[in-house]
Amino acid sequence: MAYGIKRNGHVTLLAYEPELLKEFVKNGVTGELCLTSNLQTKAATTVEDFPYLKMKEAQAHISINTDNRTVSDTDLTKEYALYHQHFQTTPADFYQHNVDAIQASFASDEEKQELLTKLEKAYADYL
Numbered sequence: 001m002a003y004g005i006k007r008n009g010h011v012t013l014l015a016y017e018p019e020l021l022k023e024f025v026k027n028g029v030t031g032e033l034c035l036t037s038n039l040q041t042k043a044a045t046t047v048e049d050f051p052y053l054k055m056k057e058a059q060a061h062i063s064i065n066t067d068n069r070t071v072s073d074t075d076l077t078k079e080y081a082l083y084h085q086h087f088q089t090t091p092a093d094f095y096q097h098n099v100d101a102i103q104a105s106f107a108s109d110e111e112k113q114e115l116l117t118k119l120e121k122a123y124a125d126y127l
Contacts, residue, residue: 005029007063007104012043015051021058030061030104035082036074037067047086056093063101064094091126095119 011031014021024031033052037043044050055062064083066074083089102115 007032009034009065009067010043011055012038012051015054015058021055021060025058025060028061030063030100031055032063032065034065034067034072035079035086036072040072050086052083052087056087061100061104062097063104064097091123095123095127098123 006028007030008024009032011024011033014024014031033050033055035044035047035050035052038050039045039047052062064076064079066072066076066079069075080089080094083094098119099116102112102119105112105115107115
């Protein structure tokens with residue numbers, strides 16, 4: 001975080017380090033969360049151990065990801081369904097997570113703005 005890092009994968013254990021999580025949030029870093037993969041690899045032994053709610057509660061930027069679609073046999077549709085099932089994630093939550101993902105992406109500012117505009121239109125009926 002001290003080096004200007006704005007996106008970090010494999011942050012499963014971060015939620016259990018309160019001071020690091022505070023620093024993570026303070027610096028506006030986006031955490032890539034991969035529920036299926038983290039359960040399969042035992043990075044989180046149960047859904048209850050998965051850090052989504054702790055990170056959301058801390059107001060961390062979150063990006064929902066698949067990690068490895070073929071190895072984990074998942075895709076974003078399946079991941080979103082699991083987040084909704086286990087954490088009651090709402091369309092507004094998913095919208096914000098997508099905004100966070102776009103803002104932390106390696107795209108140019110112009111591409112980010114174009115994507116954010118498209119995203120807002122796509123979610124308009126759900127928000």
